[in-house]
Amino acid sequence: MGDQFDVMVPVRVDLSGGWTDVNPYCTDFGGEVVNFTINKFVKANINLSGEVSYNFDIPIGSGLGTSGSVNVARIALLRKSENLSLSEIAEAAYQAEIKSGNKCGRQDQWAATFGGFNRFMFHGENVEIMPFEPARSAVKWVKKHLIIAHTGISHKSGEIQDQVWSRYEAGDKEVIEGLHRIRHITRKLADSLQRDQRQLFVESLNGVSSAIDTIDKSINAPFLSVIQPLIEDSSVMAWKALGAGSGGCAAILCHPLHIKKVRGEISKSGWELIEWDYENTGIRMK
Incomplete structure (x- = not known):
């Protein structure tokens, strides 16, 4: 695939809060995370038959949220015509991962979609993007x-x-x-x-x-x-x-x-x- 891609999505480093973004904890008590994205990517292409292929800077199973980035890339390509908002892409990517049988929280999909330094709060099924600007x-x-x-x-x-x-x-x-x-x-x-x-x-x-x-x-x-x-x-x-x-x-x-x-x-x-x-x-x- 090289540098040719239809969509490129970063992976994240979770500094703190991982696990609290997962249900049922975030429904019972609320969750909160701080993370940032790095210049390692999942790159994806879609062919005329609608098949998506991927190229990885970092392998799945690395602990950098790669599977979340994969689902973000997939949703962005397969549902491009729907003009989804960033939050809608992130939520659809999360739902896709849950449906695949992988229990997870929402921080990976939101970080991959929005990029940069993030502070997210999780209340049940809702995600709140908090104002956050590190020095x-x-x-x-x-x-x-x-x-x-x-x-x-x-x-x-x-x-x-x-x-x-x-x-x-x-x-x-x-x-x-x-x-x-x-x-x-x-x-x-x-x-x-x-x-x-x-x-x-x-x-x-x-x-x-x-x-x-x-x-x-x-x-x-x-x-x-x-x-x-x-x-x-x-x-x-x-x-x-x-x-x-x-x-x-x-x-x-x-x-x-x-x-x-x-x-x-x-x-x-x-x-x-x-x-x-x-x-x-x-x-x-x-």
């Missing part, structure tokens, strides 16, 4: 210190989601408490970016990882053999599994004096460093 200095600082690395371990987010939500519906106190903590931390993380409070950002990102451990330790477990030694020697300030975790990508926030060391250790471990930049545009149609 330029904070955005630059995150870009300089945040490594995105792919473990090479593929995951199936639907299976992980089913495992967590079956416990939630059974009234598991640890799962419910972990989700509450994630939503509370998301507000702090959003504030840290808007005011460029870097220590608060570090604390918030660590808080998210800790809360995810409360929900299910298997989400973080595949990353720890590589990341834990770097935390212990203070080379890494904070980190989190991206998406549903249990493989795929991790976001790793490096100490300013140890960025080169962390990159070297990550590469030696066999993980793939993903060279990235911010992508401020969502869906692009030709």
